[in-house]
Amino acid sequence: LIVYVDDLSQTKPRNLGGFFTGWKNPPSKEKLLEILRNSDYVVLAVDNETGNVIGFINALSDKVLYAYIPMLEVLPAHQGQGIGTKLVNLMLEKLKNFYAVDLCCDEEIESFYQHFDFHKVSGMIKRNYKNLK
Numbered sequence: 001l002i003v004y005v006d007d008l009s010q011t012k013p014r015n016l017g018g019f020f021t022g023w024k025n026p027p028s029k030e031k032l033l034e035i036l037r038n039s040d041y042v043v044l045a046v047d048n049e050t051g052n053v054i055g056f057i058n059a060l061s062d063k064v065l066y067a068y069i070p071m072l073e074v075l076p077a078h079q080g081q082g083i084g085t086k087l088v089n090l091m092l093e094k095l096k097n098f099y100a101v102d103l104c105c106d107e108e109i110e111s112f113y114q115h116f117d118f119h120k121v122s123g124m125i126k127r128n129y130k131n132l133k
């Protein structure tokens with residue numbers, strides 16, 4: 001059974017395998033746990049038999065106007081079952097009182113976010129690949 005939680009107390013690095021598919025230099029499970037702990041908001045989809053995380057979304061915020069969603073990911077074997085949609089909806093509920101909820105995504109994911117009333121803007125990003133850890 002999949003449960004949705006916003007609490008990391010039961011999550012260990014070993015529960016965070018399989019993410020960052022396609023990344024050349026993916027963060028370790030330990031770093032992913034650190035990323036989630038340091039985030040202002042997080043929602044996890046967890047297999048309640050194993051405790052393994054099968055999807056997550058995180059957000060960073062100034063706690064007044066803006067929130068930013070850096071990452072949303074569902075394990076490849078569990079994609080296309082509505083888990084990503086559920087994670088976004090649960091996060092948007094947490095962020096509903098902010099003026100702005102922003103994210104960047106690849107073009108092929110735009111139609112996914114349009115379901116939640118996100119719209120396309122132009123953006124600028126800077127990436128220091130040497131700092132991937």
Ligand SMILES: CC(C)(COP(=O)(O)OP(=O)(O)OC[C@H]1O[C@@H](n2cnc3c(N)ncnc32)[C@H](O)[C@@H]1OP(=O)(O)O)[C@@H](O)C(=O)NCCC(=O)NCCS
Nearest residue numbers: 072073074079080081082083084085086104105108109112
């Ligand atoms: C994007 C992602 C989180 C969606 O999660 P998911 O659990 O598979 O999504 P859902 O099952 O809730 O699908 C919702 C809708 O989005 C569509 N969709 C899902 N992934 C898609 C993709 N990669 N490209 C285009 N559409 C996609 C589904 O077809 C579905 O549409 P439908 O309801 O009209 O059939 C997941 O595919 C993923 O982890 N991808 C790799 C990481 C990534 O790209 N993250 C986004 C970074 S901003």
